[in-house]
Amino acid sequence: MIKKTSLKDIAQAVGVSTALVSYVLNNQKENRISKEVARKIRQVAQELNYQPNQIAKSLKTSKTRTLGLIVADIANPFSSSMARIVEDEADRQGYTVVFGSSDENPQKCQKLITTLLNRQVDGLLIAAPAGTESQIMTLQKQTVPFVLIDRYFPSLKTSYLALDNYQSTYDAVRHLVDSGYQRIGLITLKTSLFHITERTRGYQSALQENGLPFQKSRVKELSGNNPTPDVAKAIQLLRTGQDPVDAIVFTTNSLTFWGLKAIKSQHINLPSELAVVGFDETDAYELFDTSITYIRQPLQEMGQLATKILLESLNPNTPITQTNLKATLVIQASTQSLSVPAVQSAE
């Protein structure tokens, strides 16, 4: 690469010290500097197309104006949508974003944290994988500014921005019950992640508080290792036997996707044979036969607020902020009320 212009080059060209150039270009000490010299400096800077070296600036100020974003997998629509929102909000405040995918793997997560901190990011947005409590605690001990997004640990007093997961599935089940469904199954992930277990808890409470029995056999926890067959099997199991379910709630976007694939290949008719509530919004739903009722996370708000809170907490002594945003249940044809005749699915 061709050497870029430095302060020194400008200083030399104008015949002043680098300090003066720095002051002028940063609009400091404005009343002290002669108009004429300032003009000249600005002009030469322009001519030489001066662009400050952020690395040098960062070294001196120990601010990089860069945020680190750790997601599960940037190729996952949830992550990439989040990334986009974070990018925009960061950009609005003059920050750039470095990202990394943890693949839900604690070791990878640790490696990412270390790498990003070595690059001196000013703060971190983390969708923490299961088993990373200690890493997060360490960050906190080091007083690294960070905000957890999507996932968080109830045992840790850290800033986070997440969903009200409990309420999200509670509302979904409640809606199913209101629509006349009585035997509601849940397909979820086998994980210790709080945000997921909360979804199961919401499901369970909704059943019980609405006078329906909670049956363990109606909850299928999948490992996520070979999802497509596992989900297909789970659906089959839930729908067979002497007490088949009439509705299924999925607790993640991937599960929903795999579930719909299975439903399609098993030729199950929605909602007449089975009602379905999906998690998260996906383009893919729009190509599915029946329009899908789903739990919508306020992604935009989540990403934007998380970024704002992080940028805020770059200032010392900012208090911890814990936010659980409410999900919206988007009601469509896949949970058509049993009491009314089915209508054409929405487009």
Add this chain to the structure above:
Amino acid sequence: MIKKTSLKDIAQAVGVSTALVSYVLNNQKENRISKEVARKIRQVAQELNYQPNQIAKSLKTSKTRTLGLIVADIANPFSSSMARIVEDEADRQGYTVVFGSSDENPQKCQKLITTLLNRQVDGLLIAAPAGTESQIMTLQKQTVPFVLIDRYFPSLKTSYLALDNYQSTYDAVRHLVDSGYQRIGLITLKTSLFHITERTRGYQSALQENGLPFQKSRVKELSGNNPTPDVAKAIQLLRTGQDPVDAIVFTTNSLTFWGLKAIKSQHINLPSELAVVGFDETDAYELFDTSITYIRQPLQEMGQLATKILLESLNPNTPITQTNLKATLVIQASTQSLSVPAVQSAE
């Protein structure tokens, strides 16, 4: 943030100069340094949990081990899949990735380039928006290492890694012709981007070289401003009148998606009423009634090779590399041969 350990801290603790510490920790001058001192330094570094400050290192070496990635929109599956592949390959070689979304906007692209260069990224991977030739030329003049991905400019002698776009649609049309379709329409984007116009050219050649007339009325160029209605209308136009098409080829993943949505809402039966070839692979296809024949880009190879080439070209005097990878036509039910009876769509 708590101050991190620096070379100086270690030097002080051990009672040697920072230079020696640096040499030891970088495994330099190994034969010159006494085993005992080296051991001590390593031990103290470990104890103090020393992590080199990459910013300082970068300033000195003018290498950041960071790559800049400019995509159209990180929230788009094509971009995010690409990002993931780039991330992995970069990581494998010890690089991190900073990204930005151009939204196909030249101004935004320029801003991103400037920002990334100010942060001293070592090189750039760019999916260039239309109208950014001059920006790319400037980069080249500055001898900034970069590789264009997906899009490129035939007029510029730059490194790029893209698809053989011409061949991709040529093959698709050829396949349609072979399957008995004779009146083939194209839905594409109104753009000057070479990779898209090449797709139109491939379509046209395939028709002509197979003895079919090329009719301008069968090519619909959409602005992409309000896609859903526009695509729906284009499909309607193509299928009505005295000479309706019996097949449609889409030239981008978004167009395909919108197209399928329209096809679903217009209750068009595939392939009996219309054959369809989509562009790119998408999860969404899997939820669609009919399995879709589509043009698959070798994303993995593209991202990985592009990254490798970029990293390679960080070394001075690396020659320009221009690569057009072949697409694969994944044949499914939506282009079922007219001469054989339709079978169950693949799952």
Add this chain to the structure above:
DNA sequence: TTATCACGTTTAAACGATTAAACCTTTTTT
């Protein structure tokens, strides 16, 4: 005995910015 060499380590400049403090002039105040 003195020059040469090897060994282990330190010195100090450099990367490109920032910024408090110092330094001249000139002008204003007393």
Add this chain to the structure above:
DNA sequence: AAAAAAGGTTTAATCGTTTAAACGTGATAA
């Protein structure tokens, strides 16, 4: 006329590394 203030600019240290060159010291060679 001397002191103080204001105006305009420079000096020099600093951030945390890297690295060529120099520096002692003890051993070896001439």
